Amino acid sequence: MNPFEYQRVDQSQKAVNAIVRSKQAKFLAGGTNLIDLMKLEVERPAHLVDINHLPLSNIEQLPNGGLRLGALARNSDTADHPLVRKNYPLLSQAILAGASPQLRNMATNGGNLLQRTRCYYFMDIGFPQCNKRAPGSGCGAIEGFNRIHAILGASDQCIATHPSDMCVALTALEAQVRVLGPRGERMIAMKDFHRLPGNTPQMDTNLNPNELILSIDLPSSPYAAHSHYLKMRDRASYAFALVSVAAALDLNGDTIHSARIALGGVAHKPWRSEEAEAALVGKPVGPEAFAAAAEQAVQGAKTYKHNAFKVVMAKRSIVRALTVAGGRA
């Protein structure tokens, strides 16, 4: 591990001031991804600013009926919070589908958004090619072993996927990320938070390097009664998604009033499919509408040597998730 200077801060503004001082500085929250990547020497920060003692661990109702999830609230506490379980069960399910109880006890909400890809070529510095880790070096995955890689929105520079489950639910629920930078606070819509790789795969998000996540704000949701998070993976628990689906329906009797569909494990960011959602609006709940939505969701999919199965898996998973969400399972 690279040597680094360690600093603990107790106020958000002090944290931003500390990070501004060095380009090589990083915030340390739960550490479940950062410390791992530092051991692998994929991340080599010269300064760690420990933000665990900032007062950002609360989960509180917002005046507009929404819910504010503190950036430092732990994943386990967020999934277990009574208001999350009652009003955003999709989010509880997604968080609980990820990692292990130990990791969820450590991992924070803000850190979950900033998880880096599990692409083998990114995580192992023994591979010389990775445009995300070493811009301009090439992509080892495109011609390599790419079973876990993207089928949507990838580029000829990078076909990595975003590993989070939580972010897939947050995307479907249209969360906003509240951040603090040297020039004050701003909000970033969840759909704009993560980036597609394009020609700059080294940039995972649109968060500036000097910005601190303060909270994730959820709007009030009509989807609590009919939602489901489905995760497909190589073992029953404690594995990253090959494909996951956050499905939410707002029903008027048997008719779909509105829908939200986001996919995990298929793209460089949580992949919301507004085309699939549009295909459901006004349709009766049932396999025909669900299958049509699934077809829409994978339009434009591009597969590689080992991951063509993901297209079929994504379609079937969407139908399955919608079936459970619609109460028809």
Add this chain to the structure above:
Amino acid sequence: MGPSNDPQNSKNADIVNADSGNTAKGTKVPGVPERGDTSGSRCAWDVTRRDFTKTASVLTGGMVLGMPILSIRAAAEIKASASAHALPVLLNINGQKHNLSLDPRVTLLDTLREHLALTGTKKGCDHGQCGACTVLVNGRRINSCLALAVAHQGDEITTVEGLAKGDELHPVQTAFFEYDGFQCGYCTPGQICSAVGLISEVKKGSVSAVTPDLNKEGTVDLTPDEIRERMSGNICRCGAYPGIVQAVQFAYRNS
């Protein structure tokens, strides 16, 4: 057969972690030689399981990712360079305060094992993938391999050595005996700490990925499926899972 090959005795030795210098007193198991004991039938090449698990804990670290010696080297380098970058670190472990001087890179796991001789906590993968290093921090289970010691000042840290009250084992330790919740014993301290955390989570009403209704009143019914899901962060390569599930169920009912 040398005395250390007696499976029952060696199991007993591991579950209370007699390999820790701190707890060896009062938990010595008859017939199991202490470290350095060259009497009896033990030859120079006769490696006890206790020695094996101590060595293997370092060796297995990088193997998951195909880097067999990286974690040994990393731990050794950090230890050697500790004086150059060392910070004063005050840790509260099993109710005892420890004033240490640590490089900020040192994980909580390496602090326990390399600096405090609390070797009950095991190093398996060293990357948060196996759970062997599970300890309790403020009563909550975490992976100590992904925690920096310097960041845990002011926390109450409990390791497997801190669970028993004197000679009286923790109910979860007793349950692992009763239901044979282990074979080689290497993952067992992590399994036990994890199970202690699990039981307090269930009592507080926490849900899991297999809980049928997230909004049902009261605590969940701790079915085998619930236990398997909630213990999924602890890998047992011997496959002692059936015993582990029974042990956790028994301990929960009796605590």
